[in-house]
Amino acid sequence: MESRELLSYLPKVDVLLNDINIISIKDVSRNIVLESVRETIDEYRKKILSGELKSFEYEDIVNDVLIKVKKKSSMHLKRVINATGTVLHTNLGRAVLSKSAIDAVINAASRYSNLEFDLEKGVRGSRYSHVEELICKITGAEAAMVVNNNAAAVMLVLSTLSKGKEAIVSRGQLVEIGGSFRVPAVMEQSGARLVEVGTTNRTHLYDYENAINDNTGVILKVHQSNYKILGFTEEVSIEDLMQLGKKYDIPVVEDIGSGVFIDMVKYGLTYEPTVQESIKKGIDVVTFSGDKMLGGPQAGIIAGKKKYIDKMKKNQLTRALRIDKMTLAALEATLRLYLDESTAINEIIVLRMLTLDIETLRKSAQKLSKMLKSRLKDFCEVEIIKEFSQVGGGAMPLENLETYVVAIKPLNMSLEKMDYLLRSLDVPIIGRIYKDRMLFDVRTLFEEEYKIIADSLYKISQE
Template sequence: MLRYGTWRCDLYRYASGSGGRAESAAIPAARRPVRSDHRGFGDAEKPGCTGVNCIVGIDDVLRRLPKVDQLLAQRDVSDLINQFGRGPVLDWAREAIQRCRRQIQGGELPDEVDGPRLLERVVASLRQLADGEHVQRLQTVINATGVILHTNLGRAPLAAAAVERLTQTSGYTNLEVDLSTGRRGRRGARVRRLLARLTGAEDALVVNNCASATLLTLQAVAAGREVILARGQLVEIGGRFRLPDVFRASGAMLCEVGTTNRTYLEDYRQAMGEQTAAILRVHRSNFSLTGFVSEPTLQELSRELPRPAGVALIDDLGSGLVHSLESLGIDEPVVQDSVRQGADLVLFSGDKLFGGPQAGIVVGRRAWIDRLASHPLMRAVRCDKLTLAALEATTELHVRGDLTAIPVYRMLMQTESQLEDRARRLTAAITRLADGQGGPVPPMQIAVSQSQIGGGSAPGHVLPSRAVTIAAAHLDALATALRLGQPAVLARCHGDRLWLDMRTVDDAEVETLAQRVVSAGAGRHLQGDRGDG
């Protein structure tokens, strides 16, 4: 009887009577013999073995897997240690060996497996793990999706002035020092003054994101008391974070009024009571209600709804627009309007339509801002020096009215003719580079496209755009090659074509994007002859 363990070649032949073929079907795959020359890492041929086509057992092959120390001594692996450090590479080495072991046991490797080839296979697997780690690093991405505030790509790209300010303040800086007096200063004092001046508010406060601003406001203003909110404004933001959950975390009690589609001023009036601490209005920045809908305006809530002293009117705008975009057909609330219409506190994000870094900004009446600033939670949600520096530089651009220096506004205000021109420059660059390399020129067309603002802003609104579309026989492979290269490129796939939307591609990125398209295609994924784009 054959043992599923260490196999002697002559025993296996003798027992099977036909070189092992008769009984191989009855042997589990994980223990089935494989072909090998019985040579390990410089080992002599195994006694009794007749050579290359000898049939051996699975355990013989498993013993030829390289040891961890042997793997770490390889030149390629040593280079990885210098790049990533010994600890991560040691983990990858163990995982690579384990992967190869599972492949052998599962019968997934070719029949002929010797020591040197196993070593090559394990080293290749280790490099794949290292490459996967490298791809996960934060890195530059060319956004060719047409989504301006792409949450997965970090929302608003920073203005050059903000990037310069980040560099200037990356070392020691006067974060909490008043240089004029030499005494301790207030963190973010200048950006708070700038934000108040910009929005017309009495004071301002900055925290690390708008969700933190909401949590801090609810806890500082209404912990243990009620906050009135229209049912149609009970929103969920990305990542399944829901407003009722924020209420529970803050300690404030939610008092819903009205229905999903219609809420009246009378609903608020009837809900008002001794436990009422605030009225909250939430802008539906990531979806819209249309049709048979109605709700009071902020001005009506401020001027027509009697509020006892100490009951705050809070407006959570989210998107953070501080310059009207009505000329572009974008109907999004403006922060200054909320301040003028009587909101005590107005909350919005720094990295959406404001065009700065991730931050939560609160502007409003000084008494309420002081209450938030002195709350213990403020210490947990405050910003670091780099966020404040980038936000300060961005706010300066808003105060000066230099909107074209802010990438989000520059992308929003681009004309169709400008986008058409950029598309033609891209197709020309791709053609020139492909011809220069002697490779095929992809079939390209310039197509009318639609861009989205994204990032929980102006839901449902699209902007006319232009895209360079490329026909590809293997669309997913081309998109993957673009995504995994340096710099990474994210595009849209539709039908059998790759769409590169020009609204989110900067002029300075056109040549680099052309190089990436040619290197990613290189005749492997592209189909057809030269297009006429």
């Protein structure tokens, strides 16, 4: 059929708007429906003119309109199923909040709150009061405050203590923290001038001391949380840096990154320094994230000596970097769980996933495998494989967590197509492709998601 003739068969906008299937769309703005109709007709017209489309049915256009309406009227930020085995998956939102944190967010968001109101005195209060005492109780710090992420925390600390001055840092600690954001760039934005000392793999105490002058504002130590340098290496301990800082009356700041409150070695994981250890060693100021190993919402937590924290609270940047009531509610609820270690391990989702024993994971994989095999025997091969999960989120980069995955190999569909269809679902399923199989790591799955995966794969198998 000629392009001109094919174009003449394209339905008019009004015809589609009066189609029974499109009229039946409920709870969607007419503007969205109209926009979807016009865009669909335009797409068909372009395909016809380019020669890509040689024929079509009226029903095809109607179906495409319905798909477009559904997509346009759905939330763009949506729930996904994380079957990758990466617990702190930055692209998938990092830490999943505990039930108590979710309840706290709903409570704070759905009604008014005492965000900045002192109920006891009946006057304006500080939003930091809701979490400062908890942070100090857990870490042993004199004072604390919270901003919207750890990069902001580092920037605020340096802006307060080293603006217009020099900040000394080891060359081996000039990390990139993801999304092309780098510690030197964050330092530059703070107004502090970076002074690099040592080499990539070795930095000595005398390197720091030789760089100190009358314009030195802080000594900064950055924990290598998202990479490791192995072999012929040396770095200066916090204790030695603190002695040097006291000698020259210069504050020592540590960006510890992940924000670990519990020694995870006792649960079979690699050693990662805790915030409490840094405070106990006398660090002046320490910064860390709320949504990594801590298992809470995105936040940058600053703890340490009161005289420095008080200065930061008065910095004009603080207002630009402050957290909102929902983040504050989630953080307070998460911190309260840390008042009892066993409660934290059981109820904070990140910690629970990281400490799952291998037998529990094996049984979970068997359950998921059984559900898939019973429904997909003609669609794909299903088997259980021993594999490794990751911590993710720039934490514990060398940690390989033993796990079990359910591996599926489609028999009559390409792996790429199946992956695309899984990502296109109302609740997208994100697995990981390895060789010729799609892997579903049960470590990062919730039990109620097994049925969603089975139902979704069955639906795909029928297409």
